[in-house]
Amino acid sequence: FTDVVIIDFFSSLADDSLQKAWKQLLLNPHSVAVEGKKGKHLNLLTQLPPLMELELKLLYTAITRTCNRLLFVETELSPGFEGFSRCVQGESLADSMQIDACLTEGTNLMTADEWRIQGMEIASLSDEQDCIATEMLERAVVCFQKAGDSCLETRAKKHLSAIKMKAAACNALFTGSHTESEHAAVATIVAYLDAGMAREAAQACTEFCPLKLKSGLTGRIKRLLQTEMLSRG
Secondary structure (H helix, E strand, O other), rough: OEEEEEEEEOOOOOOHHHHHHHHHHHOOOOOOOEEEEHEEEEEEHHHHHHHHHHHHHHHHHHHOOOEEEEEEOOOOOOOHHHHHHHHHHHHOOOOOOOHHHHHOOHHHHHHHHHHHHHHHHHHOOOOOOOOOOOHHHHHHHHHHHHOOHHHHHHHHHHHHHHHHHHHHHHHHHHOOOHHHHHHHHHHHHHHHHOOOHHHHHHHHHHHHHHHOOOOOHHHHHHHHHHHHHHOOO
16 A cells, blocks of 8 residues: 555553553563563563554554555554654654644645655756746745755755846846846856856856956856866766
8 A cells, every 4th residue: 555544553552551561662672571580581572461462463564564654643642652652753763743734734744755855856847947947946945844954945045046146137137237237147146156056157157247257256166166076976
């Protein structure tokens, strides 16, 4: 199955001993064996309630049958689910979500990694020659924000700023004064450099800057291009 949803797996355990047993098993993973009488080592699972064997098999089946996401939905808090949550979140194996938000907006079921991947895919579609480049990057910024990835969010914002600067430079080239067009050209190149986009900065330098302005920016562009080539190598 693509996704598997398990509802009230822990809260349906009415027996308090089962709740405590699950919590013990999940929060003490290193206590697999305990020392019994005469120094013999006993398997901890033999000390757990017999009903847990069936529950463990059910849980194993659910985990191994899902290809994409395994969702645990609990309508009530319980010691077993508390132990489970602490265990999987402590190992960075799962994200916690509020059911109310999931019911009102299905996209909230997406994990941070899924938001990050979607943002990267959208950002890769932002061809500057395309009229939808700004829209794509704005959508990518939202995805990175939901993923909590401030690094990619900042990078996308800088790229978006550079595109807007380039549009302003094109407009100033035809409608503005000579001074305004020069300022817009320099602002565009600096915006691309701040975004770490050396090739785009070099292209803008060729397109917009007069010869006297190129000298102060060419060195920075070359250094950034060299750094980019070294990082790829």
